[in-house]
Amino acid sequence: MAEIELKHVSKIYEGGAAAVRDFSLDIHDREFVIFVGPSGCGKSTTLRMIAGLEDITEGELYVDGEYMNDVESCDRDMAMVFQNYALYPHMTVYENIAYSMKLKKVPKEERRKKVLETAKLLGIEELLDRKPKELSGGQKQRVAMGRAIVRRPKAFLMDEPLSNLDAKLRNQMRTEIRNLHKNLDTTFIYVTHDQTEAMTLGTKIVVMKDGVMQQVDTPSQLYDYPVNMFVAGFIGTPQMNFLEADCIINDGEVKLATRLGIIVPDKGKGDMLLRKGYTGKKVVVGIRPEDLYDDETMLSRFPDATVHTKVEVYEMLGDKCCLYCEKNSEKLTASVKSDTKARRGDEIAFAMDLSKMHIFDKDTQMAIVH
Numbered sequence: 001m002a003e004i005e006l007k008h009v010s011k012i013y014e015g016g017a018a019a020v021r022d023f024s025l026d027i028h029d030r031e032f033v034i035f036v037g038p039s040g041c042g043k044s045t046t047l048r049m050i051a052g053l054e055d056i057t058e059g060e061l062y063v064d065g066e067y068m069n070d071v072e073s074c075d076r077d078m079a080m081v082f083q084n085y086a087l088y089p090h091m092t093v094y095e096n097i098a099y100s101m102k103l104k105k106v107p108k109e110e111r112r113k114k115v116l117e118t119a120k121l122l123g124i125e126e127l128l129d130r131k132p133k134e135l136s137g138g139q140k141q142r143v144a145m146g147r148a149i150v151r152r153p154k155a156f157l158m159d160e161p162l163s164n165l166d167a168k169l170r171n172q173m174r175t176e177i178r179n180l181h182k183n184l185d186t187t188f189i190y191v192t193h194d195q196t197e198a199m200t201l202g203t204k205i206v207v208m209k210d211g212v213m214q215q216v217d218t219p220s221q222l223y224d225y226p227v228n229m230f231v232a233g234f235i236g237t238p239q240m241n242f243l244e245a246d247c248i249i250n251d252g253e254v255k256l257a258t259r260l261g262i263i264v265p266d267k268g269k270g271d272m273l274l275r276k277g278y279t280g281k282k283v284v285v286g287i288r289p290e291d292l293y294d295d296e297t298m299l300s301r302f303p304d305a306t307v308h309t310k311v312e313v314y315e316m317l318g319d320k321c322c323l324y325c326e327k328n329s330e331k332l333t334a335s336v337k338s339d340t341k342a343r344r345g346d347e348i349a350f351a352m353d354l355s356k357m358h359i360f361d362k363d364t365q366m367a368i369v370h
Helices: 043-051 093-103 108-122 137-149 167-184 195-201 219-224 229-234 267-275 296-301
Strands: 004-012 018-027 032-036 058-063 078-081 155-159 187-192 204-209 212-217 241-250 253-258 261-263 282-287 306-316 320-327 330-337 347-352 358-361 367-369
Touching (some): 004 043, 018 212, 032 043, 043 078, 043 204, 093 137, 108 137, 167 187, 167 195, 187 195, 195 219, 204 219, 212 219, 212 229, 229 241, 229 358, 241 330, 253 267, 261 306, 306 330
Parallel strands (some): 078 155, 155 187
Antiparallel strands (some): 004 058, 204 212, 241 282, 253 261, 306 320, 320 330, 358 367
């Protein structure tokens, strides 16, 4: 069991540089929590503070209700898997996995039993006699995970474990890590800069930027209800489009005047903009590429949410086609059906699904309406 609680945790280095600021989070037993964000956002530092590899400058860390700030890393009953595998090159796979038990003087037969159980769980039984130099990247990562699993710790901490693998292996290993979490039935905390990994693995995702937590939520809530423009742009591929707009009242309706056309939001969004005093101000309209349509059915369905632009790049992706467009210095990306007639150089109209449109405050970048 591993209930982990961080209360207003900060990491501040000499000179005043803050890697993590006022980080508070409750991690429940058996959760799969992902820390995600760009390089330098503080996600690995936060993980290392939980592991005891970095000192906590301010705040408190509790594991199962026990204060852990001053507890040594080796006494926290957590296992960490690193990006670089950190295998001993002179040892076999068997010896690498068994090493921590050997140091603790676990009886030889018990060590053997646990190593074989772990190897079977990871599908590496045939690799036990090999040295690390004889293994592929994916096999090395399994061995590194095996070394952590064999300890049966309270929590597994993983710091970008798949970043050295190619795309095909990453997909395969994601599936294996999901199954591992299910089979081990314990707490996982996983760091990545890859939002696809975050969305497919996590039961709860923590989005970070510049050492500050931006949003904590489930994958679907992060995608549908981002709290600000950073989260909206970071989650989703291709990333969300952002169009600057003047919020005006015309013919008694709230309208959003962009450089690509006039958008009339639905009544609920319009009323909220009115109520919050945004008329006469600039806002930012957010729409995901997959919520733009160039077919006649959708254009007729959303006549008041149609924008006009020009295709600059056409990319066929099998069942989908990505159109990268620009007009009046405003860029727009659309992910449409592969049977689209649009090609490079074409002037084209896109209908927005109004129910999927986001509106953000231009100055604060916070969401006004989802």
